[in-house]
Amino acid sequence: MKQRVIIVGGGVIGTMHAWRCIERGLEVVHLERDPMPTMASVRNFGLVWVGGRRAGHELEVALQARQLWADLAQANQKLSFRANGSLTIARTSEELKVLEQSMDLPDADARGWELLSASQARKLNPALDGEFRAALHCRLDAAVEPGSVLTSIRDYLSLTDAYTWMPSTDVLEVKETAEGVSAVASDEAIIHGDFAIVCPGADHTGLFAGEFEAAPLRRVRLQMFSTMPLGVDLTTSIADGDSLRYYPAYEVPALAELPPQHPVAEAAKMQLLMVQRTDGSLTIGDTHEYDEPFDFALREPEYDYLIQVAEGILGRRLPKVARRWSGVYSQRTDGAVCERQFVGKRIALVTGPGGRGNSLAPAIAENTLDDWGIL
Ligand SMILES: Cc1cc2nc3c(=O)[nH]c(=O)nc-3n(C[C@H](O)[C@H](O)[C@H](O)COP(=O)(O)OP(=O)(O)OC[C@H]3O[C@@H](n4cnc5c(N)ncnc54)[C@H](O)[C@@H]3O)c2cc1C
Known part of the structure; x- marks a missing residue:
């Protein structure tokens, strides 16, 4: 049996x-x-x-x-x-330097990383009409x-x-x-x-x-939102340069030279992540809150900031926001x-x-x- x-x-x-x-x-x-x-x-x-x-x-x-x-x-x-792969967008010379040094890390190949110029990144993901210097493609x-x-x-x-x-x-x-x-x-x-x-x-x-x-263990609360359909294909997932601070892969000397984050992003420990759903809508976030009790309300300045960053990368207005929500996950505090x-x-x-x-x-x-x- x-x-x-x-x-x-x-x-x-x-x-x-x-x-x-x-x-x-x-x-x-x-x-x-x-x-x-x-x-x-x-x-x-x-x-x-x-x-x-x-x-x-x-x-x-x-x-x-x-x-x-x-x-x-x-x-x-x-x-x-x-x-679908992802593109981590470098909008400043300091972010680009982190990406360049990261490409020399011994596991860059294992991660499926490739550093693309802005025009190469647009070829891969034509929805990216905004201003940026380069992007790290992760095909995995x-x-x-x-x-x-x-x-x-x-x-x-x-x-x-x-x-x-x-x-x-x-x-x-x-x-x-x-x-x-x-x-x-x-x-x-x-x-x-x-x-x-x-x-x-x-x-x-x-x-x-x-x-x-x-x-x-601790609990972490995040704020998220989704839009109406974008109208064009966002062929890869997107992360902004702030993700270099939060994802532990980019342990290179240039990381210490990144200027302070935007005050809203710094206060809410934010990075931009953006992915298109199969219905064409975009899921965008996020913030990180560690101190309990968590706020029951969703805060607008963080959403305004995420919208501004997403529009800067896409070079177009975002579709109307359709849904906002928060979520909580459980996290080991020692990594x-x-x-x-x-x-x-x-x-x-x-x-x-x-x-x-x-x-x-x-x-x-x-x-x-x-x-x-x-x-
Ligand atoms: C906003 C947000 C964005 C995230 N984005 C990503 C991402 O893109 N990629 C990524 O890798 N991770 C992401 N994460 C993290 C990821 O979602 C979580 O780590 C993962 O979902 C945790 O899964 P889980 O099954 O442990 O917990 P949960 O999804 O919370 O599921 C636990 C389930 O157990 C049930 N349960 C609990 N107690 C009982 C009980 N006594 N009896 C019966 N049922 C019970 C609950 O009802 C619940 O359904 C994100 C998390 C959040 C909050």
């Missing part, structure tokens, strides 16, 4: 654990508190970002994850995975659609009878029993299995609150790829991938199963 794994959490981390378990011949019961996932995994850009990852282990995990995303897209043709960066990716993966897993999706199941307790594990839901349903993997996202105060409290704990012999806890969770999720899942060594 197949071993049965209970997975708590229907975000991308839980969903990728479900996929990897099914691939290993296990049975999966997948529990989610809400009728459909509504947290970080559906509020994000959908970026699968390799280019900016920290050298060493994080980059290795990102490359492993990028391959797994491509494998999943190959197996599941309905997954809207696009190997990709994107998925946050609005459909989890459903598409669950539909694919449901083609096997080894996968059971149980939405609207708020799990109050997960514990080891004499026979295996059990999960107790708020409606008093008890689900039995052989192992459990708990992937609660930024909910650090529910299941295993003590374990999460003791871990080097580790994620928080992974094994509780007893049969329960794993996985969260804390930070702003990289969508990019790294399939590899994080694969590595949980490898590290556990019992599945």
